[in-house]
Amino acid sequence: MKLNGRAKEAFIISTTKDQVLLEIQGLRKDYGTTTVLNDINLTIHKGEVVVILGPSGCGKSTLLRCLNGLEAIQGGEIRFAGKNLTGKNVHWQEYRQKIGMVFQNYDLFPHMSVIENILLGPLQVQKRPKKEVLEQAQQLLERVGLLNRKDAYPRELSGGQKQRIAIVRALCMNPEIMLFDEVTAALDPEMVREVLDVILGLAKQGMTMVIVTHEMGFAQAVADRIVFIDAGNICEIAKPAEFFANPQTERAQQFLNIFQF
Amino acid sequence: MGINWEFVITALPLYEKAAWLTLKLALWGILSSLVIGLLCSIVLYYKTKGLAPLVRGYIELSRNTPLLIQLFFLYYGLTKLGIVLSEQTCAIVGLAFLGGSYMAEAFRGGVESVSKSQIESGLSIGLSNLQLIRYVILPQAFSVTLPSLGANCIFLLKETSIVGAIAIPDLMHVTQDLIGMYYQTFEALLMLVIAYLILLLPVSFFLTWLERKVRYAEFGN
Amino acid sequence: MLNSGISVLTEGSNLLRLMGGLLITARIALIAIILGSLLGIIVGLVRTSKSRVLRFICRFYLELFRIIPILVWLFFVYFGVPGIFDIHLEGELVAVIVFSLWGAAEMGDIVRGALESLPKHQIESGKALGLNFWQLYRFVLLPQATRRMLPGAINLSTRMVKTTSLVVMIGVIDVVKVGQQIIERSILKEPTSSFWIYGFIFILYFIICYPLSKLSKKLEAKWES
Numbered sequence: 123m124k125l126n127g128r129a130k131e132a133f134i135i136s137t138t139k140d141q142v143l144l145e146i147q148g149l150r151k152d153y154g155t156t157t158v159l160n161d162i163n164l165t166i167h168k169g170e171v172v173v174i175l176g177p178s179g180c181g182k183s184t185l186l187r188c189l190n191g192l193e194a195i196q197g198g199e200i201r202f203a204g205k206n207l208t209g210k211n212v213h214w215q216e217y218r219q220k221i222g223m224v225f226q227n228y229d230l231f232p233h234m235s236v237i238e239n240i241l242l243g244p245l246q247v248q249k250r251p252k253k254e255v256l257e258q259a260q261q262l263l264e265r266v267g268l269l270n271r272k273d274a275y276p277r278e279l280s281g282g283q284k285q286r287i288a289i290v291r292a293l294c295m296n297p298e299i300m301l302f303d304e305v306t307a308a309l310d311p312e313m314v315r316e317v318l319d320v321i322l323g324l325a326k327q328g329m330t331m332v333i334v335t336h337e338m339g340f341a342q343a344v345a346d347r348i349v350f351i352d353a354g355n356i357c358e359i360a361k362p363a364e365f366f367a368n369p370q371t372e373r374a375q376q377f378l379n380i381f382q383f
Numbered sequence: 384m385g386i387n388w389e390f391v392i393t394a395l396p397l398y399e400k401a402a403w404l405t406l407k408l409a410l411w412g413i414l415s416s417l418v419i420g421l422l423c424s425i426v427l428y429y430k431t432k433g434l435a436p437l438v439r440g441y442i443e444l445s446r447n448t449p450l451l452i453q454l455f456f457l458y459y460g461l462t463k464l465g466i467v468l469s470e471q472t473c474a475i476v477g478l479a480f481l482g483g484s485y486m487a488e489a490f491r492g493g494v495e496s497v498s499k500s501q502i503e504s505g506l507s508i509g510l511s512n513l514q515l516i517r518y519v520i521l522p523q524a525f526s527v528t529l530p531s532l533g534a535n536c537i538f539l540l541k542e543t544s545i546v547g548a549i550a551i552p553d554l555m556h557v558t559q560d561l562i563g564m565y566y567q568t569f570e571a572l573l574m575l576v577i578a579y580l581i582l583l584l585p586v587s588f589f590l591t592w593l594e595r596k597v598r599y600a601e602f603g604n
Numbered sequence: 605m606l607n608s609g610i611s612v613l614t615e616g617s618n619l620l621r622l623m624g625g626l627l628i629t630a631r632i633a634l635i636a637i638i639l640g641s642l643l644g645i646i647v648g649l650v651r652t653s654k655s656r657v658l659r660f661i662c663r664f665y666l667e668l669f670r671i672i673p674i675l676v677w678l679f680f681v682y683f684g685v686p687g688i689f690d691i692h693l694e695g696e697l698v699a700v701i702v703f704s705l706w707g708a709a710e711m712g713d714i715v716r717g718a719l720e721s722l723p724k725h726q727i728e729s730g731k732a733l734g735l736n737f738w739q740l741y742r743f744v745l746l747p748q749a750t751r752r753m754l755p756g757a758i759n760l761s762t763r764m765v766k767t768t769s770l771v772v773m774i775g776v777i778d779v780v781k782v783g784q785q786i787i788e789r790s791i792l793k794e795p796t797s798s799f800w801i802y803g804f805i806f807i808l809y810f811i812i813c814y815p816l817s818k819l820s821k822k823l824e825a826k827w828e829s
Contacts, residue, residue: 443814443817444810446813446817447762447766447809447810447813447814447817448766448806448809448810448813449766449767449768449769449770449809451769451770451772451780452769452780452802452805452806452809453806455780455798455802456799456802456803456806459787459798459799459802460798460799460800460802460803461799462798463795463796463798463799464799541673542673544673544675544676545673545675545770548773555675555676555679558679559679562683568683568684568687569684569687569688571683572679572680572683572684575676575679575680576672576676576680579671579672579673579676580671580672583671583672584671587671
């Protein structure tokens with residue numbers, strides 16, 4: 123795989139299934155003198171869906187933000203498709219096109235319409251032809267059932283609609299991996315389902331995803347692996363069926379008890 | 384207490400001329416402050432070494448001292464250093480000096496109003512710093528900055544009432560002269576107040592209208 | 605050449621006289637701030653009243669002071685009132701009157717803003733406990749509103765202190781006027797005295813206003829809720 127020097131265009135990864143897409147080794151993140159993430163080791167293969175669970179403040183959102191370069195790490199390594207994402211001079215602008223992220227507060231650009239929000243990245247960053255991008259955008263909007271709102275502004279949409287648009291916006295960049303940071307936490311209960319259904323759809327199509335969530339039922343349905351983090355350390359990694367029925371560690375058990383009445 | 388209309392009619396051209404002068408000085412002052420304010424806020428945003436603390440010092444200095452003293456210092460004080468400015472230049476420099484810091488604060492407020500999560504959202508789709516500024520920050524900052532800029536314009540327009548102190552034949556000066564010479568105090572004061580109302584009310588209404596329009600295009604998340 | 609000029613500050617009783625002038629400035633500002641705040645609280649309460657007429661009158665009063673420059677007001681009262689009512693007013697008295705009225709108008713707006721920003725359920729909880737109108741204000745609303753008012757009030761005070769520099773234009777012997785007198789006397793001996801005197805007064809105002817504005821910002825940041 124050759125790269126065109128310091129190409130500003132998205133670089134092509136031709137990965138095969140089961141190839142290692144993301145490798146995290148010994149990652150450490152500090153806020154001042156407090157260590158919030160300690161010795162995180164995780165390997166994610168193409169097509170895998172990894173769900174990260176844990177109590178509030180355990181560092182799961184921080185981990186996600188480290189993967190996207192929104193937080194700097196103080197130790198360890200992150201390798202994405204073989205490329206080292208740690209150290210100085212990382213061209214995040216290139217990698218972020220391949221790593222899609224959806225946030226808890228959707229953060230659509232309020233001064234742009236839905237379609238403008240979606241087209242901004244592909245047109246201005248990836249410099250793709252408008253016709254092609256428009257077609258893709260419309261297809262994706264159709265899939266999440268919002269093609270008829272393409273000219274609406276974010277303020278006219280409900281939370282669930284905005285979140286689905288946020289997912290479409292990220293997908294339109296053709297990422298290799300999608301990161302979801304508690305994307306249903308800010309939504310009214312009725313809207314949670316419509317968003318989770320979209321993510322489930324993506325999983326069926328083989329999108330590699332790392333999901334941070336509190337929705338236990340969803341986690342069990344969508345995950346290939348559950349990663350349980352507590353106080354900045356990975357406590358347990360297991361398949362969902364095993365994790366929910368038979369957690370290996372005390373802390374995991376305590377955590378799951380919170381959701382049982 | 385009747386009004387001496389004859390006097391009013393005779394004095395009208397004087398007031399008109401003075402009003403135009405006030406407007407002219409205010410306009411130059413406003414334009415200069417906008418430029419200064421923009422430059423200052425750019426320096427502060429990029430935290431330019433060496434310049435940023437100077438700019439911050441300038442802002443604190445100009446916001447915590449009265450325009451009158453700034454004018455006196457410029458007009459009477461600087462001449463001693465060999466810098467001689469005409470009255471009008473002095474007035475404009477004074478207004479620009481004071482206004483620049485207010486405009487800088489307005490710009491800063493606008494930029495800071497764009498939340499961190501908006502910026503992260505832009506970064507996550509691969510926007511460069513320049514693209515962030517152009518597509519995400521500036522459009523959103525604008526609607527927040529505009530009301531402040533407008534308020535500053537009105538403020539500067541009102542502050543021009545002070546420039547009469549350095550012998551500029553503005554509205555205040557004309558009024559003082561007329562009171563001193565003809566004792567038609569009430570008429571002179573009435574015209575003074577009306578002159579300022581004519582200058583300021585339209586601007587104020589225009590700005591309120593503009594604000595409302597920008598807020599309509601405004602967008603909550 | 606400039607270096608020798610600084611002596612105009614240390615010469616004779618110049619510094620003392622300047623301080624005397626500063627005292628006058630401070631006196632006007634202080635009285636106006638106190639009167640303005642007290643009146644302002646009342647105006648603020650009136651502006652939250654149910655009477656549309658009362659609210660309109662107060663709003664109109666505020667806008668008058670916001671549209672018309674303070675210097676124009678000073679002139680209006682100083683030259684105009686003696687003309688109409690045939691009485692003589694001292695510049696200082698005029699200053700106190702105009703500044704207090706201005707302060708009350710602006711303070712009223714700050715108070716109104718603070719009261720209106722209080723969550724409605726505070727009033728409902730108070731009523732549910734059986735408090736009457738005055739008790740409600742005294743124990744529940746005003747203490748909380750005070751927090752929201754303070755940064756704006758301090759900001760207003762700073763603006764008022766700066767504006768007191770204008771009273772020299774209606775003949776008050778404040779720090780600016782004293783400075784001018786000193787310059788007139790010293791200008792022959794020390795040609796650069798205007799630079800030093802006005803520069804000094806500039807610094808004086810800065811010393812007074814800067815801590816106030818810093819305090820206001822600190823309070824605002826601290827109580828950012």
